[in-house]
Structures are given as structure tokens and as C-alpha cells.
Amino acid sequence: MKISARNKLDGEIEAVDLGAVMASIKIKVEDPGVLTALITKESAEGLGLKKGDKVSAIIKSTEIIVGKE
Amino acid sequence: MKISARNKLDGEIEAVDLGAVMASIKIKVEDPGVLTALITKESAEGLGLKKGDKVSAIIKSTEIIVGKE
């Protein structure tokens, strides 16, 4: 399936931290370093996410804020 | 001001496309290529965004979706 959210950053999972309901997924991407995605624990388990997995961070354009020094 | 949204990707504006109300900002980041941010035209004008500007794409963790092949 192709999706309309087309901002996609490839990386590797650095850490998976499970809470009671939420899960924090650290994704190491190229230069910027590390992105944190907050998804449901259920979803993290459903995808079987674990350290070292090759994953993508996908972001809808309406969610991106622009910062300028 | 420091903000709680700490996913930050530095890049350079490749294109600014103004609609009636919204503006699409293409930001060239390191490897992944180009991200598109959708912000208000007013905000794009307020920051004076133009091609070549050094900007950051800032994303709250709850907005990131994880994709896995």
C-alpha cells in the first residue's frame, strides 16, 4: 500500500521503551541523529519492533513545524 | 525558548509554494532528501521563508508513524 504521508526517513531502531499503554521508539537516522516516535505498545508489539530493526519514520506534512534561527 | 518537541532535522528551503491560506515549504535535509511542511501562508510570510534559508523541521514524537518493510 502506498500512503499519502510521504515524508519518510529511513533508520534503525536504537531503543524500544515500553510503558503501560505507550511505547517510545528511538530511530537512528542519517545525520540528524535520533528521532523519537510515540506509538501504542500494542502497535510496537504487533510490528515486533526491536533494537536493530530497519524502520522508517513517516510524517504527515501538516505535522511539521518550521524553525528558523 | 526551548521546546518539548525535540525531533529536529536541519536543512535548507528548496521551495516555498503559497496557496490562498496554506503554504507548502520544501526543506532539503541531509540524506533522506526532501521533507514537505504545511504551514499557514501567514506564518511562512511572518518568518520570511524563502529558497535557500537555513531552517529546521521540528516534529512532536506523537506525530511520527513507524514503518517496517
Next chain:
Amino acid sequence: MKISARNKLDGEIEAVDLGAVMASIKIKVEDPGVLTALITKESAEGLGLKKGDKVSAIIKSTEIIVGKE
């Protein structure tokens, strides 16, 4: 690719309405009737969305609000 956003409603496009920057996509789903998705015009064109297409509305859990009478 499997994604962490797993709320998925299948339907058929009823209308595509292009603005300068944004596009409004009406998706007819089973009973509830019609959902409206707002995506970039570029993304709508990239997926070649048109009336009659079978598509899915995908929603991250953090974006759903619960209403109760």
C-alpha cells in the same frame, strides 16, 4: 511496508477537490458515510487519486478524540 498507524477504514473515493496547495479527498466508508482527508495536492496527484478509487483512511491513535452523548 507495514505501519504503526493501524486504524484503517476501507472505502471508495467520492470526490477529489484540489486547492492551490491542499487537496480534500472524500472517502465513502461503510456505514458512517463519508470521511474527509486533507492531504497535499502534490500527494493526491502522486497517488493519482480520483473518484471511484479504492482507498483506505488511516489514522494514528493519538489523533482520535472520543465523544460521548
Next chain:
Amino acid sequence: MKISARNKLDGEIEAVDLGAVMASIKIKVEDPGVLTALITKESAEGLGLKKGDKVSAIIKSTEIIVGKE
């Protein structure tokens, strides 16, 4: 009060799962099956959400991603 977010799917709560801060609410809707909404525990308790409650899943159009096979 009428609200501008008009994507509304009626259903019934199938499960309420409380974490320390967040709550996961499973809403059984017509055909698509089950949607998961992530709201604060406080909000879930404020609305008194429990299994069997008739509720609606409400979604702002800018939050919907379109998927196409």
C-alpha cells in the same frame, strides 16, 4: 456544541486500558472492526468511559492519511 471536526464514527467501547498517564480506548465500529483512541487517563475517567458505552470516534480531516493499494 457543534465542532469543526466532522469525521465521526459511532461505535461501542470494547475495552478501556488505563496506563499511568494515558488510556487506550478500543471502539468497535460498524464494519471496519475496531479503532483505538489514545486519550489521557484523566479524560477517560472524566467521561466515565467503560466497556459497552456508546461513543463516537471523532477525527480532524488534517489527521487522516490516505492509503492506496
Next chain:
Amino acid sequence: MKISARNKLDGEIEAVDLGAVMASIKIKVEDPGVLTALITKESAEGLGLKKGDKVSAIIKSTEIIVGKE
């Protein structure tokens, strides 16, 4: 209907600016000044929003970013 998104700021519409697909709604709230809400033109017209209307800005907690000097 009561909703789980309980951050609510009452105010008065200062301006409605319609684009092709989107509408920008300026809401004058107490002290902070003016908030801008971006909703679909259709939704703005459906609610009949116009200057002087008493409205509320409603925000889901997951969407709020915290800034600290």
C-alpha cells in the same frame, strides 16, 4: 456530546479567511491575544462561522508543545 479533548479556550471570531480548500479562523481569546485555527472551508461554512461569533478553540493534549525560556 461531551468530548475527550478538554483543552477549551473561549473567544470570538475576529476573521474568517477562506481558501480553495482550507479556511483560516482567527479567534480572539482573553489575554493571549489571537489563535488561528485551520479547518476545512466546508466545515467553516457548515458551522456558518463569521466575524463576531462566540466560539471555542478545542485542542487535544497530545498536540500541545511546551516551550520554556
Next chain:
Amino acid sequence: MKISARNKLDGEIEAVDLGAVMASIKIKVEDPGVLTALITKESAEGLGLKKGDKVSAIIKSTEIIVGKE
């Protein structure tokens, strides 16, 4: 850094409630009372958020829903 999300409400932290992964930050603003922001625990700790801190609630326009009685 200036950011494109320009809806900003100044206030004071009333409570910080840490979960395993998420943190709930209550921000007392002028008249409307109290807003709740949900951010990662990591981010709350990174900013050193505590009761009495002067902070701002920052909201992207696409995330605001308009309610009308």
C-alpha cells in the same frame, strides 16, 4: 529560534505527572484555566519541568478544532 507554530499561551506549570513513557503537564493560563500538554517523560525531564515554571503552550494551527454552541 523562531517557529512557524505561533499560537502561544503563556502560563505557569501547576503539576507534572510522570508515567512510564509519557508525562502530563498542567499549565495554568490566564482566564481559561488549565491546559494539559502530553509530552514524553524524557522531554519533560530534558526541560527540567516542575511546578511553578513559567512556560508556554504552543499549538500548530492545523491542530485546533473550532466549537460553536
